[in-house]
């Protein structure tokens with residue numbers, strides 16, 4: 001087999017990876033420092049002088065991190081003992097082993113982009129856990145919550161739509177069911193535009209009514225494997241309870257509006273009997289600004305339950321019931337916040353790989369998941385998706401992602417050239433999306 005292409009890297013001056021490391025990541029770090037500053041009084045009220053000292057310590061660690069990055073210093077090992085510290089440091093050693101003799105240690109701009117970007121978020125976490133008693137402070141919580149509140153109108157529209165649908169789900173003809181599934185998949189896709197790391201942590205909520213925009217947005221879906229997804233799910237439904245468990249796993253991405261779109265989709269899969277169990281996978285630590293942790297997941301369901309809006313609170317109550325009865329399960333695993341491509345999962349996290357093998361379908365939400373599925377490499381645009389997965393296929397899987405990084409596979413010959421001519425930023429603007437499926441070979 002031919003060697004896979006090189007990973008994207010900040011070495012390529014002017015590339016999106018380069019600009020991210022040069023501009024967007026320092027901007028995010030500055031925001032994190034500012035957030036800690038603004039919570040100073042809260043830390044004092046909660047922990048007294050110790051809280052103030054902790055805030056100072058975290059800020060000084062983060063300022064050092066920003067300086068290392070901006071002056072392209074070597075990547076240093078993690079020091080604080082945590083569940084994944086050894087795995088991270090082994091990965092650092094591996095990166096070191098790839099550096100040619102005489103080139104020194106891997107540095108921020110001279111390493112794979114996926115690795116350094118993940119490392120940056122892991123170092124933010126290290127600065128926080130090194131600063132007790134504020135070591136459980138989520139520096140991104142405020143902006144995640146704000147995204148939820150600012151998307152209220154869209155959330156209400158979505159919940160109202162779902163509740164109408166659920167009431168008629170049993171009477172829907174096959175083509176209607178397919179059509180409804182298609183709509184909710186597209187909503188979950190466009191929900192992925194709302195991540196906070198692409199906007200440098202600035203507000204990026206959903207203000208327009210997505211349901212009414214779906215037709216206009218269709219030309220922006222570059223790969224749409226809905227038919228294959230549908231034939232997989234409807235095949236099981238037609239088999240009428242054999243197997244008795246039909247499991248769909250959703251590897252979550254961002255909290256706030258995107259998470260609502262994913263939960264609405266998950267609710268519909270159960271209500272329409274296209275699935276009997278949904279397993280969600282979230283992040284164990286705050287990650288890429290807006291990614292979902294268990295705290296965000298629980299917080300959002302609480303918010304929904306206590307909403308004054310009838311259909312929003314009904315959704316919240318139903319979702320709580322699904323959790324209580326085990327039809328929805330939430331998992332986290334440290335692998336999701338490691339820098340590895342997913343093809344390394346069987347070696348690095350065999351337990352997680354075995355868990356995913358139990359699924360009949362896995363939905364991977366968002367851009368970062370796509371980068372990890374494809375190894376964040378400079379693949380030709382026409383390379384088939386399964387080739388870029390490099391052997392990763394625990395179960396049939398589908399990536400639902402808006403494009404925010406310079407990696408894309410599975411396009412038709414000439415498609416990328418046409419897009420480049422029409423819109424030079426098509427790979428990173430978040431305006432385009434894919435619903436890209438791969439069944440087991």
Ligand code: F6P
Pocket residue numbers: 020117192195196197198253254288365366367368369402404405
């Ligand atoms: O900052 C880089 C990046 O990985 C982009 O590719 C993307 O904008 C973002 O972070 C994460 O996006 P998502 O939330 O869709 O995974």
Ligand code: MG
Pocket residue numbers: 195253254288290291366368
């Ligand atoms: Mg994200």
